Structure formats: structure tokens, C-alpha cells
Amino acid sequence: MKTNIFQRRLFAACAIALFATLPARADSAPVKLALFDFELKDFSGGAGIAGDPAADLRHLDDVTSMARQLIAASGRYALVDVAGAQGEGVKDRSLRECHGCEAPIAEKLGADQSFLGIVTRITRTDYVVSFVIRDAHTGAIILTRTSDLRIGADYSWDRGARALIRDHLLDGS
Template structure:
């Protein structure tokens, strides 16, 4: 009988830990849309552009907070919010925007963050960079490190075989795109990284594997904290190796790297191998 009670107790603890009640232990955070004021007195009406950029700014900020399982977004303090994030953005000229952001500890009824920022606001990229910075500050005020802004560049192919370069160029490009997409998805889903859009910046630099770490400076221009560059090395039609390295965007220092051993498999298995390598050597190792 005593043993049965222990088993039942253990089962009950397991069920409770997996129940929605346990999930609600995440700290509630409420966030209203930031206000927007234009005092630039410019003749051109840019209201539509401002509304679109502000909406994207708020969506990204909420996404950053919601990505961390220790927090959950709630409508208001009445719905269980422990913190409330408020703010407003003011346009004072063609280039200059000011953002006022505060984080309130609802229970203690006190400000844990109250800051004023200035940023360039005449294009989408500037707004995205401002959001990354504000997100980092807000997450720090909540007690959680903000996701690392990571520029994941397209994986490159280093073909060491004697095969004709043009024979499988189309399929190679398709499989490389799958590798890059799979790695970006795995890193984003980890909650530790925010993937920065690299656009066409890397294409202008040529092969990143031969540029001596130039991907770090490109990532810094894009507003990222770190860069990731990966290579698929084809040894034969059925053998390949994979490698990647992560650099600090500011200093260029290598922060992490991973290399697979010789693998058997065709090109359609590149994605599976790359995602596993990144999980083992970067995500899980942290």
C-alpha cells in the first residue's frame, strides 16, 4: 500500500508539472501599443509609413518577449501582468526620432526602467535596428537576456570533387537553400537567437569562407550582434563534411565553431546534418 501511494504521488507530480496550471507560472507582461507623434512640421504626409513601421516595431518587440518561455504576454495588469511596458515615439525631423520606454513593476508599483532613445527613423532598416536595441533593454529590465541578434549567412558549397561545376549547380543551390533555412529555423526556435535578415549584403562580398572573417563586419552593418557562416564541403558524390563558425560582429572574434566528421550520404541529407551539427555544437552546448 505504501509503495502504491508513492507511485500515485509521483504520477500526480508529473501530471501537475505538465498541466496548463504549471505553464501559467510564466511571468505575465502587458504591453500597450506605443503612441506616435509627429512634430517635424514637414509638408509631406508620411502617416501611413509611420503607422506601418510602428506596427512592425511593436510586433517584433512582443515576439521577442513571447519567445522566452519564462514570460507570457497578457492584455493588462488585471489579467495577471507582473510587468507593464509602455512607451511613445516622437518624430522631430526628417531623420530624428525619439523613443521613450518604461517598464513598470506592477506589484511594487515602481519603475524598473525609464529611458529615452534617439534613432534615425527614415527607413525600415533604422526602425528594425532601434527595435533590436530597445528589445535588449526591455528584456534586461525584466531580468532576462534579450535574444542575440544573429546574421545567418547562406551556407556555401566547397566542391572538392573533379565533377563538372555546372552538372548539378541547380540542385546544389536548392539543397544549400534548404540547409540555410533549416539552420535559421532551429536557431530561431531555440529562443536564444533573433535571426537578422541578411538581404543581398553577403552576395556583394563573394565567398565568405575566403574573406578572412569579413562576415562579422557585414553583420555589424546589418545591426546584428553575431554572425554565422557555414560551409558544405563535398568530398565525393556520397561523402561530405559540414562546418560553421560564429563571430562577434563588433570584434570579429570567433565565439563558436563546429565541424562534422566524414558523413555518408547524398546532397539531400545536407540539411539534416547541418541542423544536427548546429544543435549539438551551438544550441545544446549553451
């Protein structure tokens, strides 16, 4: 009988300890996220001379808009307005080249975290969509994910980004 009481107490203590360590998502405030415009890194054979830069910009705007809507709708994040962001790389969409400089920019905007999305064009039909989330206060990488798009087109960037964000950020994988 002593063993049975001991086992029950041990089980209860373990259960309490387990639930005490779980994050209280339902009660916690959403994380303030500065989601910067998606950027294009073009490694294709015609980079800089072939293609339509205006069309690329429209597709980047579309994927950025979709990402903002999807993330805001989740309720886990409160998007911080990045329209007034200043700093090298913000306006010309080259934050990816400064290795984390988006974090202090996000911090100045009042965000807890920064989100930088990148579409890498390998060829005209092969793309990589990725994102990096950093702690705005320390610059430490919190999460980074990548997804390949094969035999796709530039108008499919938002589909790739949507799947990546949904499956690896919002669903908690």
C-alpha cells in the first residue's frame, strides 16, 4: 500500500512539474514582430540582365502581404509597423546582406522579434524561400526555416512562403 501511495504522489508531482513548464500561450500577450519586406537573392544565369525587375518587386510585395496577413491572423504575433524603418538595407531590400542588422532596427520600432523573408532564385524555375526570426534585443536567431520550390514560377513564391510559415512557424513545428 505504501508503494501505491508513493506512486500516486510521484505521478502527481511529475504532472504538476510538467504543466508548470508549459508556456501559457492562451494568456500571454502576442509577440511584437517586425516583419520586413521579403527580399530577392538572384543567383540565376540571367541575374541583373534578364527578367522583369518590376514583376519581381510585385511578387515580393505579394508574398510580404500574404505573410503579414497570415501571421497577424494567427493571434500569436502583433505586427509592428515597419514603414518608418530607417537603416541600411531597409528601403533597397538588402537586409539579408548585413547579417542580423534587422534586429536592432526592429528593436527601435518597438518589436520583440524581427522577421526577414528571402526568396532565392537559383534558376528561372527553381527557388528557395526562407525566413529568419531574430530576438530584437540580442540579435540571436530564434528560428530559421527553408523550403525549396522546384519547377515553379515567380508567382508561386507566396504559396511556398505560406506553407513554410504555416508549417514551421504557426503550427509550432
